[in-house]
Amino acid sequence: MSADYLDGNALAGPLAEIFATDVSAAVGRCASCGLTGPVASLRVYSRAPGLVARCPGCEEVVLRLVRSPDAAWLDLRGAVCLRIPLGGP
Amino acid sequence: MPMTKWRVARLVKVRDENPTARTLVFDVPGWPGHVAGQHVDVRLTAEDGYTARRSYSLAAPEGVELTVQRVEDGEVSPYLTQDMEPGDELELRGPVGGWFVWRPDGTTPVLLVAGGAGIVPLMAMIRARRAAGSGAPFRLVYALRSPGQLYYADELLSPDPGVAVTLAYTRSAPEGHARPPGRLTAADLGPYGEADCYVCGPTGFVEAAATLLVELGHDPARIKTERFGPTGE
Known part of the structure; x- marks a missing residue:
């Protein structure tokens, strides 16, 4: 795996186009190794078509996001779940 | 939204x-x-x-x-x-981005580690601390190639009370600077004190600095990182 990656922070803008809340601060669990951590701590490879986010523990793909001119394709196969903070009252 | x-x-x-x-x-x-x-x-x-x-x-x-x-x-x-x-x-x-953020409502000590242009979001935190009149102890360790690469010179050469600034020049230092030029070491980041850590810089720098912080005893869960690509473009 190349060392040429960014943090999941880089997903914040592109995901803000889809979700009404900031998903980069959500805590997810890797479907491959079970590591739990914020989306912001994933390793994001942006040189592919779209964005590929891998687990910092096992390097399996957690999330893929591809934007076409009129749609977004979001593949979350590598995440068991996401806990999305919604803020207090 | x-x-x-x-x-x-x-x-x-x-x-x-x-x-x-x-x-x-x-x-x-x-x-x-x-x-x-x-x-x-x-x-x-x-x-x-x-x-x-x-x-x-x-x-x-x-x-x-x-x-x-x-x-x-x-x-x-x-x-x-x-x-x-x-x-x-x-x-x-x-x-x-709601994760790599500092809110001026806490008193927990903060350790900021910048590599080159990675100083930018950390400077926003130092300025937010000042604007809010926060007393949270801050320490900034700023690795940069040479004196000509320094950002925010006016504010960082005479920092706010409660903000300690260490400039770690990696290639060439100004005359009379106590620390010889060289890459960031554990000595620059130590001694260990409990802190929320924020590390920002190029990928390789962030990797190295976060590893040093863990070796010093920092809890990985309290180290937040923000990497940018090798060139920033």
Whole structure:
């Protein structure tokens, strides 16, 4: 795996186009190794078509996001779940 | 949701930080405000419709202020650092990123570790601390190649009370600087004291600095990182 990656922070803008809340601060669990951590701590490879986010523990793909001119394709196969903070009252 | 909207930003002021970096202050009608550490996505559109997007950290806690490092052969940064003039417009979207942020409501000690242009979001945190009158103890360790690469010299050479600044020059240091030039070491980051850690810089730097912090005894769960690509472009 190349060392040429960014943090999941880089997903914040592109995901803000889809979700009404900031998903980069959500805590997810890797479907491959079970590591739990914020989306912001994933390793994001942006040189592919779209964005590929891998687990910092096992390097399996957690999330893929591809934007076409009129749609977004979001593949979350590598995440068991996401806990999305919604803020207090 | 307002954060997803592209907004028109008009450049109102520029400030040179050093020979290759400058700060751009924008007027953005309807800007919703942000938290120190957040970033914006910038979109430039050429006359033929070609667009280029980049992410930049916000440099100040209030208003839309970006500091951009010129990357030779870059597609966007030469325009932002050399050609764009007050009155010119671009589009931006944000603020984005709710994880690599510092809120001025705590008293927990904070350790900031910057590599080169990685100083930008950390400077926003130092400025947010000042603006809020926060007493949280801050320490900044700022690794930079040479004195000519320093950002925010006025503020970092005479820091606020309660903010300790260590400049770690990696290639050449100013005359009389106590620390010999060289890469960041555990000695620069130590001794260990409980702190929330924020590390920002190029990927390799962030990797190395975060490893040193863990070796010093910092809890990995309290180390937040923000990497940018090898060139920033």
